Amino acid sequence: MSTGNRALIELIRAEIEARGPQSFAWFMQQALYHPEHGYYSSGRCAIGRRGDYFTNVSVGPIFGQLLAAQFAEIWERLGKIDNFVLVEQGAHDGDLARDVLQSTRKRWPDFFAALRYRIIEPFPILQERQRQTLEGRALSRPGTTRRSSLQSFRDRIEWCASIDALEPFTGVHFSNELLDAAPVHLIVSVKTKTGSTDWLEKFVTLNGDEFAFLHQPIDNRKLRDHLQKLPARPASYQTEVNLVALDWIGNVARKLARGYVIIVDYGYPRDEFYAPNRSAGTLQVRAQHRLLASPFEQIGHADITAHVEWTSIAERAEASGLQVKSSTDQHHFITGILSDVAHAFLWEDVDAKTKRALQTLLHPEMLGRGLQVVALAKNVDPAPPLAGFKFG
Numbered sequence: 001m002s003t004g005n006r007a008l009i010e011l012i013r014a015e016i017e018a019r020g021p022q023s024f025a026w027f028m029q030q031a032l033y034h035p036e037h038g039y040y041s042s043g044r045c046a047i048g049r050r051g052d053y054f055t056n057v058s059v060g061p062i063f064g065q066l067l068a069a070q071f072a073e074i075w076e077r078l079g080k081i082d083n084f085v086l087v088e089q090g091a092h093d094g095d096l097a098r099d100v101l102q103s104t105r106k107r108w109p110d111f112f113a114a115l116r117y118r119i120i121e122p123f124p125i126l127q128e129r130q131r132q133t134l135e136g137r138a139l140s141r142p143g144t145t146r147r148s149s150l151q152s153f154r155d156r157i158e159w160c161a162s163i164d165a166l167e168p169f170t171g172v173h174f175s176n177e178l179l180d181a182a183p184v185h186l187i188v189s190v191k192t193k194t195g196s197t198d199w200l201e202k203f204v205t206l207n208g209d210e211f212a213f214l215h216q217p218i219d220n221r222k223l224r225d226h227l228q229k230l231p232a233r234p235a236s237y238q239t240e241v242n243l244v245a246l247d248w249i250g251n252v253a254r255k256l257a258r259g260y261v262i263i264v265d266y267g268y269p270r271d272e273f274y275a276p277n278r279s280a281g282t283l284q285v286r287a288q289h290r291l292l293a294s295p296f297e298q299i300g301h302a303d304i305t306a307h308v309e310w311t312s313i314a315e316r317a318e319a320s321g322l323q324v325k326s327s328t329d330q331h332h333f334i335t336g337i338l339s340d341v342a343h344a345f346l347w348e349d350v351d352a353k354t355k356r357a358l359q360t361l362l363h364p365e366m367l368g369r370g371l372q373v374v375a376l377a378k379n380v381d382p383a384p385p386l387a388g389f390k391f392g
Helices: 006-019 024-033 062-077 095-107 109-114 124-134 221-227 243-255 310-319 330-339 352-362
Strands: 084-089 115-120 157-160 169-176 185-191 197-207 210-216 238-241 256-268 284-287 303-305 323-329 371-378
Touching (some): 006 024, 006 197, 024 197, 062 169, 062 352, 095 109, 095 115, 124 157, 185 221, 243 310, 243 371, 256 310, 310 371, 330 352, 330 371
Parallel strands (some): 115 157, 169 256
Antiparallel strands (some): 185 238, 197 210, 284 303, 323 371
């Protein structure tokens, strides 16, 4: 049974009735990003213990403090330039931006003086939440500075509605669990009359009043071209293709004049992503820390994600003028930062809560091994790996 936001369900149903079955990528776009009713765009998305899922940021400010150390090293590598731009995309409530800026101001004042923070945020409700957080008007998260002592970062930050609206920059584009929430195409392998297999796309249709899947031939040219890279798989094998992420990396590369793109997300290289044993794909639907059985449950009230296929990202990045510098899991990324650029300050006054947060970030059965960190670069001098990738 289809459940969730009734207004959104009716809008989706009306579109299918008027125009016929729609791709799952279109359905996922509506469920997550419909301007009024989408899970993210409406501001309904909740992160943390009382929300739908955990992220690096929800465990406390330590993740932002570690990133600040990595960004400071990059600033030094780029020659301590006067106008270093840090672009964050997928900033949610602005907690990570606050954590990075607070740590930078405290630990690296010269870097802070050169830093300009840009948040790419298309949704007004999230822009307002980010402003409240960064101006000290939001309730402080445990472990962060209280409103009474939080100096506004207003003069450091600008918002852009899209990458296209961003001026070319030198610095870093950073995202944390952004690409796994991009709308994906669902495909399924089926047996042909000749006994071989071919790919069909899973569309969303109506079965009475309920949503259902319908397998259809693939008429999307970009999707057809991409399928040439996939291995043949037995009938009933289902998986995802993320074309949005490929366009995204091309757009980021176009805006980055010099510096790095750092991506943190769940994913696999192509051979693992399409491994024979991963026959049901990686799509997940999650609400209140529970996995739901179908994307047609809690529509507009639940998160929908699919892991990132890193090989295609790397190929598109290189075709767009970026270099694939390094990749590792989060455990080794944080270990490298701790052993190098963050070791001295981190242990000055570490309390038990910070130690628990760090364990969550590092532990292989928590966030340490599932999350991957990828560094792409443009017009940077050959050098030893960044601190976060020294053990990668």
